[in-house]
Amino acid sequence: MYEEEKKRLLDTCIEMINLEMVIGSSGNASIRIGEHVVLTPSSVHYVTMAPDEMMVVDLEGETIEGERNPSVEKHMHLGVYKAREEAKAIVHSHSIFASALAVLRRPLPTVIDEVVPKLGGEIRVAEYAMSGTKDLANHVVEALDMRSGVLLANHGSLCFGKSIEEALLNSILLERSCKIYLMALQAGTPIELPEEVVEDEADIWDMMRSY
Numbered sequence: 001m002y003e004e005e006k007k008r009l010l011d012t013c014i015e016m017i018n019l020e021m022v023i024g025s026s027g028n029a030s031i032r033i034g035e036h037v038v039l040t041p042s043s044v045h046y047v048t049m050a051p052d053e054m055m056v057v058d059l060e061g062e063t064i065e066g067e068r069n070p071s072v073e074k075h076m077h078l079g080v081y082k083a084r085e086e087a088k089a090i091v092h093s094h095s096i097f098a099s100a101l102a103v104l105r106r107p108l109p110t111v112i113d114e115v116v117p118k119l120g121g122e123i124r125v126a127e128y129a130m131s132g133t134k135d136l137a138n139h140v141v142e143a144l145d146m147r148s149g150v151l152l153a154n155h156g157s158l159c160f161g162k163s164i165e166e167a168l169l170n171s172i173l174l175e176r177s178c179k180i181y182l183m184a185l186q187a188g189t190p191i192e193l194p195e196e197v198v199e200d201e202a203d204i205w206d207m208m209r210s211y
């Protein structure tokens with residue numbers, strides 16, 4: 001089942017490794033196809049993984065296909081898919097600058113023009129809960145409201161998109177923007193975009209997300 005999606009999912013994970021957004025088997029990613037979700041398995045290193053080691057689960061988390069265990073973060077992925085119809089693919093990364101901001105438990109304010117049309121606005125920090133718990137899934141869904149990206153307290157980030165390629169690009173954009181913001185904070189006082197610009201850009205995000 002879903003051979004092409006499994007391959008694209010693995011390519012995404014390898015790209016995350018190459019970009020140093022995750023190491024080994026950490027982080028995870030998924031693609032939704034109707035009532036099914038193709039999801040990375042738990043504890044399998046991406047560089048040695050074969051596409052057919054990817055798992056297929058339904059929206060309740062029951063395994064449909066695959067010999068491995070689904071990622072421990074499956075509740076988070078399924079929670080986002082259930083809450084957000086426009087989410088077709090998810091990338092969860094442990095990238096350095098997004099994680100640094102998440103450790104500070106500071107949101108990413110609207111300081112970069114590119115972020116609002118792609119991710120919706122200020123990027124909030126989901127309240128802390130242990131990795132793999134339903135509490136974390138609930139906190140993520142809550143902080144992700146009206147956004148395509150979120151920071152996870154003391155953990156990392158999650159972004160979704162209309163395709164796995166778009167979810168990865170959103171994740172890279174979030175990482176770059178957190179890096180710029182943290183560098184700006186060290187040099188001085190970051191200045192936010194004008195409010196009316198943020199509103200216009202948020203309208204663009206709202207219009208584009210359903211396409």
Ligand SMILES: [Zn+2]
Binds near residue numbers: 027028092093094155
């Ligand atoms: Zn994680």
